[in-house]
Amino acid sequence: MKSQLLEIFQRRHACHLFQADRCISAEDSNFILEAGRLSPSSFGLEQWKFVVLSSQHQKLALQAACFQQPQVGTSSVIVVILAKLADLHPDSEYLRRLMAREYPGDALEAALKNYRSFHAATDIKAWSENQCHIAAANMMTAAAGIGIDSCAIGGFNPAEVIRLLDIDPARYYPSLIMPFGYCAHAPGEKQRLALEELVEYR
Ligand SMILES: Cc1cc2nc3c(=O)[nH]c(=O)nc-3n(C[C@H](O)[C@H](O)[C@H](O)COP(=O)(O)O)c2cc1C
Structure with missing residues (x-):
């Protein structure tokens, strides 16, 4: 299992051009979305929403909003990960519903009070986007x-993505655009710092 997992982490790479004529199946696309759905999130608030695009005109429009990066238009499926904003407000119905799962019964009111302080002290957009990145990592590894x-x-123009997807900017902010498909080029050599440079044991 360890070697299999490491092999997957080694194999995943940023694909800069996909084989435009190869599609991924609906079953595989759902498997990737499921990996996102099962991701951990701060307070268990599932700060993400996944918008799935697969038509050629949608992909090309999005590519234009991504400074014409060709992996966007040549991919089979794109998952745009939106970071929730308004739902994370302490007074929202969504917040209360999800907090009630994490803090059932009598624990809820105290947890909501703590969350209210946290919300006031936090850059909520950045925090929400951070959770989306966790889902993105899991989706890439699963894929x-x-x-x-x-x-x-x-690398995209957020205002353009908001316009193209007709997003209410008070509710969502585009966090990451995730094209999936079959790569048209071999992966480059993995470039990573050695663990000795990254890890400090104390
Ligand atoms: C949050 C994030 C944003 C990224 N944005 C882009 C991007 O806009 N265009 C691109 O070609 N690669 C993008 N990448 C891919 C990175 O450049 C790539 O993961 C990194 O160079 C390491 O290479 P590897 O993934 O092949 O191991 C992004 C990666 C992350 C995690």
């Missing part, structure tokens, strides 16, 4: 595990 390539795309 690599079944032989599907991906590329996280943070």
Whole structure:
């Protein structure tokens, strides 16, 4: 298991061009979305929403909003991960419903009080986006595990994506654009710092 997992982490790479004529199946696409859904999130608030696009005109429009990065238009399926905003307000119905799962019964009111302080002290947009990145990582790893390539795309014009997807900016902010498909090029050599440079044991 350890070697299999490491092999998947080694194999996943940022694909810069997909084979435009190869589609991923609906079953595989659902498997990837499921990996996102099962991701951990702060307070268990599932700060993400997944918008799935697969038509050619949608992909090309999104590519234009991503500074014409070709992996967007050539992918099979794109998952746009939206970071929730308004739902994370302490007075929202969503917040109360999800907090009640984490803090059942009498624990809820105290947890909501704590959350209210946390909300006031936190950059909620950045915090929400951070959770989306966790879901994105799990989706990329899951995809690599079944032989599907991906590329996280943070290089996009958010205002353009908001306009194209007709998003209410008070409710959602586009966090990451995730194209999936079969890569048209071999992965480059993995470039990573050695553990000795990254890890400090105390
Ligand atoms: C949050 C995030 C945003 C990224 N944005 C882009 C992007 O806009 N375009 C791109 O080609 N790669 C993008 N990447 C991919 C990284 O460049 C890539 O993961 C990194 O260079 C390491 O290479 P590897 O994934 O092949 O191991 C992004 C990666 C992350 C995690």
